[in-house]
Amino acid sequence: MIEVKNVDKSFDGNQVLKNVSAVFETGKTNMIIGQSGSGKTVLMKSIIGLHRIEKGRIEYDGRNLPDMQMKEIRILRREVGMLFQGSALFDSLSVLENVMYPLEMFSLTTYEEMKERAYFCLKQVNLEEKAFGLAPSEISGGMQKRVAIARAIALQPKYLFCDEPNSGLDPKTSLIIDHLISEITHIFGITTIINSHDMNSVMEIGENIIFIENGEKAWQGNNKDIFHVDNEALNGFVFASELYKQVKKANQ
Amino acid sequence: MSLLSETGKYFLLMERVFVLPDRQRMFFRQFPKELEKLGLQSLPIVIIISVFIGAIMTMQTKLNSSNPLLPTYTTGLVTRDTLLLEFSSTIMCLILAGKVGSNIASEIGTMRITEQIDALEIMGVNSANYLILPKIVAFVVMMPFLVIFSMALGLIGGYGVGLFTNIITTGDYLSGIQYAFVPFYVFYSVVKSLFFAFIITSVASYYGYYAYGGALDVGKASTNAVVNASILVLFFNILITSLMLN
Numbered sequence: 158m159i160e161v162k163n164v165d166k167s168f169d170g171n172q173v174l175k176n177v178s179a180v181f182e183t184g185k186t187n188m189i190i191g192q193s194g195s196g197k198t199v200l201m202k203s204i205i206g207l208h209r210i211e212k213g214r215i216e217y218d219g220r221n222l223p224d225m226q227m228k229e230i231r232i233l234r235r236e237v238g239m240l241f242q243g244s245a246l247f248d249s250l251s252v253l254e255n256v257m258y259p260l261e262m263f264s265l266t267t268y269e270e271m272k273e274r275a276y277f278c279l280k281q282v283n284l285e286e287k288a289f290g291l292a293p294s295e296i297s298g299g300m301q302k303r304v305a306i307a308r309a310i311a312l313q314p315k316y317l318f319c320d321e322p323n324s325g326l327d328p329k330t331s332l333i334i335d336h337l338i339s340e341i342t343h344i345f346g347i348t349t350i351i352n353s354h355d356m357n358s359v360m361e362i363g364e365n366i367i368f369i370e371n372g373e374k375a376w377q378g379n380n381k382d383i384f385h386v387d388n389e390a391l392n393g394f395v396f397a398s399e400l401y402k403q404v405k406k407a408n409q
Numbered sequence: 410m411s412l413l414s415e416t417g418k419y420f421l422l423m424e425r426v427f428v429l430p431d432r433q434r435m436f437f438r439q440f441p442k443e444l445e446k447l448g449l450q451s452l453p454i455v456i457i458i459s460v461f462i463g464a465i466m467t468m469q470t471k472l473n474s475s476n477p478l479l480p481t482y483t484t485g486l487v488t489r490d491t492l493l494l495e496f497s498s499t500i501m502c503l504i505l506a507g508k509v510g511s512n513i514a515s516e517i518g519t520m521r522i523t524e525q526i527d528a529l530e531i532m533g534v535n536s537a538n539y540l541i542l543p544k545i546v547a548f549v550v551m552m553p554f555l556v557i558f559s560m561a562l563g564l565i566g567g568y569g570v571g572l573f574t575n576i577i578t579t580g581d582y583l584s585g586i587q588y589a590f591v592p593f594y595v596f597y598s599v600v601k602s603l604f605f606a607f608i609i610t611s612v613a614s615y616y617g618y619y620a621y622g623g624a625l626d627v628g629k630a631s632t633n634a635v636v637n638a639s640i641l642v643l644f645f646n647i648l649i650t651s652l653m654l655n
């Protein structure tokens with residue numbers, strides 16, 4: 158479980174996060190949603206420790222991140238997997254080597270065992286074996302996302318972060334990626350935090366949703382409650398598209 | 410103030426670079442790749458430039474020193490000493506600052522803007538150490554070989570002038586390059602080049618590592634890396650020369 162308590166963060170005097178508190182539960186797909194510029198990416202990067210916060214606590218199962226030294230943060234990060242918006246696969250390595258990379262860096266197993274684990278992770282994300290030897294630039298965006306997920310889970314992380322996992326993907330592939338993340342979260346009991354503004358994802362897999370508005374937590378709930386909330390900003394976000402307006406009408 | 414903060418940032422980065430690698434086998438896997446990429450792939454440009462500059466230097470020296478009172482070995486001697494003292498170390502390093510510097514800055518800069526460096530950091534890898542240390546060590550190791558190779562090829566280029574033109578005889582040229590040879594000049598040149606290799610790789614890595622934005626910014630980082638590495642090479646050339654040759 159990750160707990161964020163009274164977090165403030167500003168850049169050059171501009172306060173981006175204002176007293177944000179939230180709980181991200183283990184074994185659930187936790188989502189941070191909000192409009193562009195609302196502060197959700199800053200919140201996620203603060204939770205991971207890529208931004209140093211000015212005030213508050215970020216507790217990874219009781220371990221407060223802001224109190225940690227760089228060395229301790231590095232050790233903690235070995236328990237973290239991350240799926241980047243652009244996949245962030247290493248260009249110079251093949252698909253298989255990308256997944257093996259964290260294993261080679263941090264596990265003490267033999268090469269064969271590492272390869273076996275990498276194969277397992279790649280099979281877990283339904284990637285065909287013929288793609289294993291290809292370079293990241295030779296596979297599609299959806300496949301790159303799958304490889305990135307496989308790499309993120311290679312070291313059996315306790316915490317998985319996904320930054321806009323569906324950006325640049327078609328609706329069908331987005332759905333596959335969403336279900337993959339959800340499945341992995343439940344199978345391995347991971348604390349997953351997804352940063353997204355894709356309402357389809359929210360409706361599909363949002364078990365614990367935090368809505369950020371102007372750097373403040375404006376609402377927290379799940380994908381069942383989100384349609385029935387009396388919050389103007391949230392409604393403006395959720396029902397921005399014609400499709401969801403129709404869904405709302407149909408529900409009424 | 411900006412210069413001071415940039416210098417501070419550079420040294421803080423170097424502090425992160427010069428630590429024992431998390432996994433030594435990963436370092437030793439990366440190291441030969443960098444030797445090949447930064448060293449061996451620089452050979453063609455070193456060969457072409459050294460041979461041609463050696464030849465041109467011989468021709469120019471001979472054609473511009475027509476005084477009959479000058480000894481016949483002058484051309485060979487001037488060519489040799491210019492190659493040994495400045496060309497094969499300083500000028501060659503300035504050229505390599507362009508090739509290797511832009512290569513490193515754009516590679517690391519691209520990794521930065523495509524979040525590959527963030528991915529390494531999230532994994533708990535010391536990205537500065539993993540990406541930069543093998544490059545610095547590889548280029549510092551390769552540089553003496555490139556310098557000595559350049560010296561030899563420059564001299565061969567000059568010999569070619571004697572062989573294929575009537576400007577100078579090969580006999581005069583050969584006696585010139587052997588006359589009053591100071592072995593310390595080779596040592597001096599190699600020592601200088603080690604410093605230059607460090608400057609080129611570390612400065613380029615610094616600009617790449619702190620690149621931000623898009624492709625245009627990686628280009629800017631690459632240009633800054635080459636310009637600043639070149640200026641530092643020239644500055645340290647004066648410093649090392651005054652320390653070693655005075």
